[in-house]
Amino acid sequence: MNPGKNKPAPAVPCVDLECCILCEVCVELAPHAFKMNDAGFVEVIPLDRYDDKETLEAVNNCPRDCIVME
Incomplete structure (x- = not known):
């Protein structure tokens, strides 16, 4: 049995661009993850x-x- 086989996929951030006001808070706080x-x-x-x-x-x-996070 593979011990990692039933692990859920890691969560990934998803941005709703219709909602986003382009404030860039995410870019400022986590520039390695958002641009x-x-x-x-x-x-x-x-x-x-x-x-x-x-x-x-x-x-x-x-x-x-x-x-x-999805």
């Missing part, structure tokens, strides 16, 4: 894990609650 793309929208930077303190703080401090 403003060339089109001027928040983008999640591909990482292996998003459970570090800064990323979770960015998710929790979004003023419009536009970021959820």
